[in-house]
Amino acid sequence: ERSASLGKALAENDADQASKMAHSLKGMCGVVRSGEMSDLAMNMEHSAKSGDLDATRKSYGEFVKKLETALEEMRRFLAR
Secondary structure (H helix, E strand, O other), X not given: OHHHHHHHHHHOOOHHHHHHHHHHXXXXXXXXXXXXXXXXXXXXXXXXXXXXXXXXXXXXXXXXXXHHHHHHHHHHHHOX
């Protein structure tokens, strides 16, 4: 849900909201100990804060791929 909110903020060129959503994702990724995703979220937060939405979009694309992979792994684990 927060990832989708970040995508929406990027589509609307809302750097402030994008930064807030990236910050939230960073915390959530830390909770599940996904350092790689947490680092991407931190990069998105910083680039959005500085107004570089192109860099934020690039990191977001990578983040979404990793999120999809993580969710699929979780689903497989839960299906056991």
